[in-house]
Amino acid sequence: MSRFKDKSGKGTPPISTASLPDIIFMLLFFFMVTTVMRETDLLVKITLPEATQVTKLEDKALVDYIYIGPPSDKALGTEPLMQLNDQFAKLAEIDPWVKVNEERREEVLRPKITRSLKVDKDTYMKIVTDVKQELRKSNALKINYSASQGR
């Protein structure tokens, strides 16, 4: 009799959610450690070309990005534009951009800065060659043709 009463009174005990915050915190820390803050908003549309011989860029802190591709905003036309930091830039702005980025790094690290060219695969070489010439003029020689790992 007493057994019967017991059952009907309690039912199955609810699953404790006390450890839920801990699980979520664990996920949170995982993401905090493995990811990097997004620095720029892309103003150009970029589909990277594919390549098989890609090397990973080791130190993200020593990479500066140059984005080239057709603008996402259709009103600006379809001609590829170059984006430095957060805005569109002209070729002449590369040199000051290189200088600014060099100055914010330690002097010993400056030769190790890589400029990664993130270029849309349908872009003509003209603008890429021009950008490369500008980089050579500012003595920024280490570059990376960003590509996605294919096949």
Add this chain to the structure above:
Amino acid sequence: MLKKRKRGGVQEINAGSMADIAFLLLIFFLVTTTMDTDAGILRLLPPIVPNDEQTDIVNQRDVYIVLINDADQLLVEGGPMEITDLRKGAKEFMTNPDNSVDLPERRKVTAALCQQKIAENKGFKASSTDEQSKQSYQDAVNTWEDKLEAVRLIGDYSELPPNALISLQTGSKTSYDMYVRVQNELEAGIAELRAELCKEKFDRIFTELDDKNDDDKPLIKAVRLVYPQRISEAEPVEITKK
């Protein structure tokens, strides 16, 4: 009321919303961060040389000229080529298996030659007076010492002439996609040669060698000496239709 509190102790804070707070933070990080690490083909641009210093005349056979025209077609060493054959072409250029006169002449490097050159350059260095030539002789000594080390590791090998290179030129309307594919094929050719050599001499897989490991470092250096990566970002030249 006072009595009641004393009996129950300090009231516990409700931790039920803790999960929600953590969720909020988690979502914030998911949105503001990126996970993808950038990868691509690393290249070193040649520094700008003042016009009057551009004197080095390169032997025709030492340059492998790859042209890509505006219609993304390849012209390699004067003849049209499919991109699928480019890898083979690059490998042939690097190795010159039949000792063809159109391809760079590979010279034998032996321990005796290295030692002789090291002694020679050390002598020059001792007898030279100004800093600049001292430095250039020291550089020469260092290169030959690297070669000696390579000989010690993999035995006598033949090296590419110092000015041999693959020169890549594009038209202004060449697509970037094609350019990267060509770069990729050239790179792949060299990578294959390196992998073969590494497998044959050390029975190791080249890409698995670790450049932070002190045992592997000299191996990587030696393999790179035998098959250096010399893909030149040529000066932009207008390619015009004839």
